Amino acid sequence: MRGALLSILILCAVTFVGAVSFADEREAGKPAYAEKKDFCIVCHEGLKGGLKRPVIEWRMSVHDGSAGRCNVCHRGDPGVNDKKLAKTKQSGFTGKPDKILIADFCGRDGCHAAAAGQFRLGPHYPSVLRNNHPNCASCHGAHNIQRSTAGIISEKTCSSCHTADFSRNTVLFIRETNRAIEDMGRDIKYIGSKHGDTLDLQNRLDTARTRFYRFVHVSPKEEMESTRKLLGVEVSSLEADVKTKVSLIGRIDLLYIVMVVFQLIFIGGISIYTLVMYSKRRKYGRD
Ligand code: HEC
Ligand code: HEC
Numbered sequence: 001m002r003g004a005l006l007s008i009l010i011l012c013a014v015t016f017v018g019a020v021s022f023a024d025e026r027e028a029g030k031p032a033y034a035e036k037k038d039f040c041i042v043c044h045e046g047l048k049g050g051l052k053r054p055v056i057e058w059r060m061s062v063h064d065g066s067a068g069r070c071n072v073c074h075r076g077d078p079g080v081n082d083k084k085l086a087k088t089k090q091s092g093f094t095g096k097p098d099k100i101l102i103a104d105f106c107g108r109d110g111c112h113a114a115a116a117g118q119f120r121l122g123p124h125y126p127s128v129l130r131n132n133h134p135n136c137a138s139c140h141g142a143h144n145i146q147r148s149t150a151g152i153i154s155e156k157t158c159s160s161c162h163t164a165d166f167s168r169n170t171v172l173f174i175r176e177t178n179r180a181i182e183d184m185g186r187d188i189k190y191i192g193s194k195h196g197d198t199l200d201l202q203n204r205l206d207t208a209r210t211r212f213y214r215f216v217h218v219s220p221k222e223e224m225e226s227t228r229k230l231l232g233v234e235v236s237s238l239e240a241d242v243k244t245k246v247s248l249i250g251r252i253d254l255l256y257i258v259m260v261v262f263q264l265i266f267i268g269g270i271s272i273y274t275l276v277m278y279s280k281r282r283k284y285g286r287d
């Protein structure tokens with residue numbers, strides 16, 4: 001008996017310490033790699049201006065951490081503390097890349113292969129070949145890359161090449177679709193939390209999302225009009241179905257509340273009735 005109690009206590013202590021140290025690690029945002037030995041970061045952090053700025057921006061970006069370090073994009077050898085030896089030809093170092101290289105940068109090692117692949121098929125890619133824009137960094141930035149939302153682009157991002165009308169219209173469509181997809185994601189989670197069936201909804205949302213990114217990254221020109229139409233239809237029919245499910249859950253919740261209230265009233269009534277009868281009987285009993 002004491003043995004069992006002891007082992008339960010030990011188990012609790014181990015779980016607690018484990019949980020605390022895990023939380024510590026998460027809280028401190030400790031990188032999972034030895035940053036001190038990454039000399040790209042160490043050396044550039046001690047430099048000035050445009051040579052230091054990438055480190056500061058990168059630290060505030062989604063790439064901060066082991067997966068998106070300097071050498072993932074620029075290549076070179078991060079283990080050598082020497083600017084020449086760190087950047088030999090053999091190590092594949094690329095300094096400031098040609099704009100056209102940026103799509104390849106981002107698609108390296110299977111990183112953003114899907115986005116880069118879509119981009120290469122569309123008319124923006126030959127535009128980059130001609131005049132360097134709009135490459136991935138024109139919309140996403142190079143070192144200060146944030147989680148992608150429709151907020152990273154505005155009319156201005158497009159209007160240097162497209163008419164004001166087209167830019168406004170397209171950016172508005174991207175913003176609205178983005179909002180609809182985010183809202184539906186939240187609603188589908190809610191439906192799931194109420195044990196509703198979400199498999200079909202989730203699959204359709206994933207399809208819509210993929211089509212949306214194809215639109216955002218501009219696939220072949222001939223496809224754009226049909227992609228936009230299909231996306232519009234898909235999103236609005238999915239929205240209707242999600243809303244129906246959410247309101248059904250709302251109604252079931254209401255029914256549940258009404259039932260609980262009735263039960264409480266019923267139990268309360270019976271209790272009062274019993275109490276009254278009991279006190280009456282005691283009164284008559286005494287008489
Ligand atoms: C010992 C210091 C040091 C180390 C280590 C170092 N760099 Fe540099 N880096 C520099 C300096 C200084 C420059 C400015 C150019 C020059 O003086 O050669 C520079 C320039 C650059 C440039 C701009 C090149 C251009 O063409 O404009 C990039 C990109 C870069 N470094 C990336 C890296 C990466 C990636 C690593 C790690 C693989 C790295 N650096 C390691 C000191 C360093
Ligand atoms: C996600 C890919 C990516 C990562 C990670 C990355 N860079 Fe870059 N870097 C780029 C791109 C793209 C450019 C070219 C930007 C442009 O032309 O506007 C660039 C340009 C530079 C330049 C030249 C800047 C200039 O204006 O001349 C330096 C220096 C540099 N990077 C250093 C670094 C260092 C140091 C790190 C690590 C902290 C790093 N980069 C991480 C993609 C990256």
Ligand code: HEC
Pocket residue numbers: 102103106107112114115116117119124134135136137138139140148149150151152153174178213216217
């Ligand atoms: C014309 C502007 C533009 C260009 C150019 C662009 N993107 Fe995007 N990208 C966006 C916008 C806007 C979003 C966010 C859409 C949303 O979620 O609302 C996005 C989303 C993404 C995402 C997240 C969605 C996903 O597919 O996982 C990735 C990754 C991405 N872009 C990578 C790239 C890469 C790589 C390139 C270059 C090959 C590129 N982008 C070029 C505007 C652009």
Ligand code: HEC
Pocket residue numbers: 123124127131133134139153154157158159160161162170171218221224225
């Ligand atoms: C540096 C110039 C440039 C910038 C900036 C630019 N584009 Fe484009 N875009 C082009 C070119 C060139 C084409 C191909 C046009 C053609 O073939 O008629 C194109 C085609 C398109 C197409 C498909 C063609 C169509 O008419 O349906 C869409 C959609 C598009 N761009 C959206 C955008 C959006 C959204 C932005 C801003 C976030 C943007 N573009 C920024 C140059 C640019």
